[in-house]
Amino acid sequence: MSRFAWLPDFRARLQAAGIDAHDVPVPAPTQSLALASADWGPAAAVAAEHGCRWAGMWADADAEHMRLYCVLEYAGDHLLLSGETPLTAPEFTSQTPHYPAADRLERHARDLFGVVFTDHPDARRWTRHRAWPETRHPLHPDASADAPAPGRTPADADYPFVPLQGNGVFEIPVGPVHAGIIEPGHFRFHAAGEPVLRLEERLGYVHKGIEHLAVGRDPAALARLAARVSGDSAVAHAWAACQAMEHAVAARVPPRALALRGLLAERERVANHLGDIGAICNDVGFAFAHLQTARLRERWQRRNRDCFGHRLLMDSMVPGGVARDLGAAQIATLGADHTALRRELTPLFDILDDHPPLEDRLVGTGVLSAEDAKALGCVGYMGKASGQSFDLRRDAPYAPYDELQVTAVAETEGDVAARVRVRMAELLDSLDLMDRLLDTLPGGEIVAELPAAAPGAQGLGLVEGWRGETLAWVRFGDEGHIARYFPRDPSWFAWPALERLIHGNIVPDFPVCNKSVNGSYSGVDL
Structure with a gap:
């Protein structure tokens, strides 16, 4: 299908529903339609019926107007919807009734910008906690930049978790401070005996003000x-x-820089998949795998530091290109690393594929159905393990992936074991992609103004x-x-999936279910 070949049909569906949508010029590779604020929710209903995946939403404002933006994906194309109201009356209909994935992002926009969603099903705070008064929205243009600091923020002790009552039902509060050295998040379980009947999350404890810090940079x-x-x-x-x-x-990034960006992204993928595979195994007592993957990941990240200046590849990307080039000796070293890692992973993955005690804990645990994965817009290993195989590198390729062959990775079981298998398959595919990137690395500059x-x-x-x-x-x-x-961040969709997939599992299986999701707290606590 050619780019946006589906858009005329979608526009016809909007028109049939009485929704007037106007073209808005935006830079490639997307297209954009403007809607009336009252049509914000109804347009989502049309999009859901059409089969679009809901990919995100955010607010923006100036001295006179409040604007919302939403991204829909269909057949690898990303359509940007926008809506505008006077700043004095920032009311929109909600998309949450049609896309459950919109729930927390709409609440985030309500907390920080003061957007009013007239039919949103959940009126509770999400991001703000109690750091600001109910009448103050820190990203609203009228919020005073020099307002006095609120001092110590009161504990969010009165957050109204949804109660679940019944004979033998009890609550288990976990967090926000955990036993391990991880970020804070609260999990409220309702259980009857050991089976979990309901899980509700409370995040936002590491809100950093990223969106405000960006302004003026x-x-x-x-x-x-x-x-x-x-x-x-x-x-x-x-x-x-x-x-x-x-x-x-409309900047043109040098081809060598684009290839190096792809290399950096795949190195990040390998490091994290190694860590997750080992951590999942460790959570069910199989420490051998954890020790091996930790060793391999440490070696990998030390090479990051040697070649790119940082173990986690911080500041390797710059506007217009990358910060560091690779010399011939470094290219040869990285290629040898790929070969060595493959050699070590082959017997390790053979063990993970056929180790009955491990299978007993992972197979059938934490099942996310294909229906739930689709409804929540899950992407990456979360979606791929539940039959949603979308991958931008293959389905909406950008340089350098537009000249590479990315393997279609997909499982259908949706359990912890499937999420491990997806990680293993992606890791091996990343090694192949990096080999091809190094073998075909273009010459020339690594950054353009x-x-x-x-x-x-x-x-x-x-x-x-x-x-x-x-x-x-x-x-x-x-x-x-x-x-x-x-x-x-993809974690906006992964965290709600954790609430779904834990149903029916026993409480002791929560750690491994959580690790198999590995949502980023920081990525959603903006």
């Missing part, structure tokens, strides 16, 4: 900030932000990170500085 400073949205996805978020800025100004950005220029970045599709939207203000930045 130059492109290089925004790339540095983006790399810190979620530390394990430094490449994915920085690349998405750079790509958004480059689309906004960005053209000057006109005030109001905007761009959308989409990158297949190791967790899946990672999105960034950027709008420039005056003098080439950033006026608005929004990063959408």
Whole structure:
């Protein structure tokens, strides 16, 4: 199917539903339609019926208007919907009744911008907790930038978790502070005996003000900030932000830089999949696999430091290219590393594929159905393990992947074991992709200067990170500085999936279910 060949049919469906949609010029590779605020929810109903995947939403505002943006994906194309209201009456109909994935992002926009969703099914706070008064929305244009600091934020002790009552039903509160050295998040279980009847999450404890910190930055400073949205996805978020800025100004990135970006993204994927595979095994007592993958990951990340300056590849992406080049000796070393890692993974993966005690704990545990994965918009290993095989590198390829063959990885069982198998398959495929990138690495420059950005220029970045599709939207203000930045991590969709897949599992299986999801707290606690 050619790019956006489905769009006329979609527009006809909107028109048949009484929805007037106007074309809005935006930079490639997306197209955009503008809607009335009252049509925001009904348009989502049409999109859901058409089969579009809901891929994210954010708010933006100026002195006079409140705007919402939403991304829909269909057949590898990403359509940007926008809606506008006067700032004095920022009311929109909700998309949550038609896309459950929209729930938390709409609540996030309500908390920080003061957007009113007239028919949203959940009126509870999400991001704000109790750091600001109910009447203050920190990203609303009328919120005073020099307002006095609120002091110590009161504990969010009165958050109204949904009660579940019945004979023998009891609650188990877990977190927000955990036994391990991990980020904070609260999990409220309802159980009858050991089987879990309901799980509800409360996140937002590491809200950092990323969206506010972005305002006024130059492109290089925004790339540095983006790399810190979620530390394990430094490449994915920085690349998405750079790509958004480059689309906004129609920049041409050198081919060598694009190939090196692909190499960096695959190195990030390998490191994290190694860590997750071992951690999942360790959570069910199979420490042998954890020890082996930890050893391999440490060696891999030390090579990151040697070749690219940072174990987690922080600040390796810059607007217009990459920060470091590779010499011939480094290229040979990386190629040898790929061969060595394959050699060590082959017997290890054979053990994981056929180890009955491990299978007993992973097979059939934490099943996310294909229906739930689709409804929640799950991407990456979460979606692929439940029959949703979408991968930007293959289905909406961008350079350098448009000249590579990315293997279609998909499982149907949707359990912890399937999520491990997806990680193993992606890891091996990444080694093949990196070999091809090194073998065909173009010559030339590794960075190009960005053209000057006109005030109001905007761009959308989409990158297949190791967790899946990672999105960034950027709008420039005056003098080439950033006026608005929004990063959408795949974890916005993975966390609600954890609430679904734990149903019917026993409480002691929660750690391995949680680790198999491995959602980023930081990635959603913006």
